[in-house]
Every structure is written in structure tokens, then in C-alpha cells.
Amino acid sequence: MMNGNAIQYKRRSQIGSVLYRLKKNKLAMFGLFLLIVMVLIAICADFIADYDEMAIGQNIQERLQRPSSEHWFGTDHFGRDIFARIVHGSRISLSLSIIAMLFAVAAGAIIGAIAGYYGGRTDDILMRFMDILLSIPPMLMSISIVAALGQSMVNLLIALGIAYVPVFARVIRSTILSIKGQEFIEAAKACGTSDARIIFKHIIPNAIGPIIVQATLAMGSVILIISSLSFMGLGVKPPAPEWGTMLYEGRDFLRQAPYLTLFPG
Template sequence: MTDIANSKVNKVEIKKRSQLKSVWFRYKKNKMAVAGLILLIILFIIAVSAPLIVPYEKVVEQSMKHRFIKPSSEYWFGTDEYGRDMFARIIWGARYSLSLGVGSIIISLIFGALVGAVSGYYGGRIDSTIMRLMDVLLAIPQTLMAICIVAALGQGVFNLLVAMSASTVPKFVRIVRSSVISLKGEEYIEAARACGTGDFRIIYKHVLPNVIGPIIVQATITMALTVLTISSLSFIGLGVPTPQPEWGTILSDNKAQMRYYPYLTTIPGIAILISVIAMNLIGDGLRDALDPKLKN
């Protein structure tokens, strides 16, 4: 019996590996998606290793005699009106922007997946109540909802994280719910239920692992919009407070100097553009790679 069980486990592992290889094979055929993945990996490496690249003291250090120095060999991205090194602020800005984007997506993904799975699995009044609430939240644009939450809670990194997580939850709830509804009538779900397996274990062990594809695609695409929204909120003074070097905050601090010193806004704008494009390319590539219609 032990040998039979081990053989079944080995077959499942081999099947999972073959599926991952198949997804990766289809993904790497999309050159733009691979380029987006490389760009995003570079950005994350920069964000993680920011303390090794440049100390945080350079981010906040002011020197009035070094104001408005254009990009040079000494100051790669120039300096702002307070003499702060723009290169240091951009490097550390990646740490703030990407960590907030990833953190908010992880929180909303976990909460949205659980709520969507419960809604789709049980149906009835539970499903109706949850989905009517999600419909109300989806009727409010993500940026507007985030603005309202931050305005109510106050400016700050934690409040911004809460606002972005809450504004993206409804998307994950609807996607997971629709996937669960299509799966809950499958034979293996019925077999697990007939064996006396609890609902929570069925949802956790059998339902959610089979809807991971749409969740990953949605998370990647939503992350791009989240990073853009975080920068937008910081730009209008509702996001990361100055002098913390979030990319939107850097844009806001230097918008008055745009006409005479365009590099102060061009460089952080390019950083936002690159990160958003990279995430969108990855999302498009994953959507194509995970699409069952393209397997053949």
C-alpha cells in the first residue's frame, strides 16, 4: 500500500512539473513577456539591494551649494532644489513603490481569494450578499476609492497600503468566485465531499490550487495599476509623505522645477513607466501561457 501511495504522489509531482515546463515553454516564446520579466527582476534586485548601492543618508542629505546640478559623472541623475542626490532617491524610490505595490496585491489576493472561494463554493444567500457588496465596491473607480480611504485614515505608508489593498479586493473576489463555480461540480470535488472531507479543506486543498492561473494573471496586471495609483496618490499629496523617496513623491516635490530642470521629473517618470510596462508585459505573457486554448 505504501508503494502504491508513493507512486501516486510521484505521478502527481511529475504531472505538476510537466505543466510548469509547458507553461514556461509557452511563456518564453513571447519575447516581449520575457523582456518584461527581465526588467522587473532588475527593478526588484535594485530595490532589495538599495542599501548596498547607496546609503539612505544620501537620500535625505541636503546641500544648498549643490542645488540643481545637472546629470554628471559625480551625480548621475543630478540634484534637486535641496541638493539631494536624485540617483539615491530614485534607487530608494524603487524600494517604496515596488514594496507597496507587491504588499497591497498580496493582501488583497489572500483576502479576495478566500472570500471569492467561499462565495462561489456555498452559493445561495452567502454568494448573493457578498457579490452585491462587491458590485457596490466595483462601481467605485480604484483610484477614487483609494483617495477616499486615505483621506479618511490620513496620509502615511500603512494607510496607503490599506487603501490600495481594499480597492483591489473586489477584482480577485469575482475572478475566484467564477472559477470556483465552474469547478465545484467536478467529480474530484464530489468524491472529496463524499469521503467526509471538510469544506475548508476542500476549498484550501482542491479548489484554490486549480484557480491559481487566473489569480496570477490578475495579480500581475493589477500590480501595474497599483504602482501607478500609488504614484498618483503620492503626487497629489495623499500617498507616501515627503521626504520619503517614493517615485510619485519625487515627481510632486519637483513639479515646480519642470520647466527649467526637466530631468527632475523625467527620470522618476521613466522609472514609473518602465515598471508599469514590465508588469503589463508579464501579465499578457502569463495570460497567453496559461490559456488552455493555446496549449496545442
């Protein structure tokens, strides 16, 4: 009974642990603030600006209009409202980054948990492979994977997920190494609980705090990589209103209409 109460208390304390870690890390707090703002904008995008009419609908008569009360950020060379495209672009960037992070967290959690729990040769093989991936900058790895597999949304998500798997694998492994010798883990083993159940029910939930902090810090980098790949023609395809794609399309009008790249940038 005591062990059960201790485990329940430990689970309830996870939210407090996450908040404590976030409060200690100012960069993570700032990233969380920006993430919340982006989420709110993405959720309310349809109420802020019409997608079909303003974000992707072309109106040649209003092409390259300067910022005004009617078009806050001006219009592009197809007459599309830049403000509307930026607002709806936040939904694309945020959705892609969240999906990529979920993939990276899931794969990293499994690899890190297996390496940390079993140790020995298993740990050496898995973590050396993670070290190899970690030695490659995420941007370079993403470019290489997308260039090899071809330009598509799925390949972009695969590339981003693989690039960040080692980060979460190391975070989870370090957490597991610090708790796998504790009493509630030994009690679960003594009760005949399977290794898989111990890993997924008792160990990984205790790494939620560090995972959330790391994911918050990584979200900004992932969004920048998505925009960079789109700018290079390896990410989201036009006419989707993605920020990097908007920068790519506006580069030919830097002198005539600098606001085409100023506001998306």
C-alpha cells in the same frame, strides 16, 4: 491511490499552467519583465547608491546640479542625488505594491472561494457587494479611503487592498465554478473532508495560475496609484524617496530644473 496521484499531478502542473498563461498574454509578460527588473533594482539598491548619504542626506552646496558624471540624473533643491532617490524609490513602491497585492489576493481568495463554493444566496450577496466595489475606479476609491482615514502608510495599504479585492474575488470565483464539480472535489466530500479544508487545500491552489497572471497585470496600476496619491499629498511622506513625492517636490522647478520631474516621471 489513483485519486491521490491525480491530485499530486494536478498540483505539479500548476507551474506549467502559470507559465502557459503568461506566455499567451504579452501584456502580462511585459509586466512580469518590468517587475523582475524592479525587484533586482530594489534588492541591489544599497549596492547601487548609499541611502543615508545620497538619497536623503542634504547637501545645499550641490543643490540643483545638472546631470553629470558625478550625479547621473542631477540633484534636487536639497542637493540630494536624484538617481539614488529613484533607485531607492523603487524599493518603496515595490514593497507597498506587493503588500497591497497580498492583502487583496488573500481577502479576494476567501470571498471568491466562499461565493463560488456555496453558491445560492451567499454567492448573490457577496458578489453584488463586490460588483459595487468594482464599479468604483481603484484610484477614486483609494483617494476616498485615505482622505477619510488619514494619511499614513497603513491606510494607503488598506485603500489599495480594498480597491483590488473585487478583482481577485471574481477571478477565483470563476475558477471555482469551473472545477467544484470535478471528481477530486466530489471524492474529498465523500471522504467527509470539511468545507474549509476543501476550499483551502483543493480549490484555491487550483486558482494560483489565474491569480498570478492577474496580480502581474495589476502591479503596474498599483504602483501608478501609489505615485499619484503621493503626488497629491495622500501617500508616502517626504523625505522618503518615493517617485510621486519626487514629482510633487520638483513641480516648482519645471523651468529651472526640468530633470527633477523628467527622470522620476
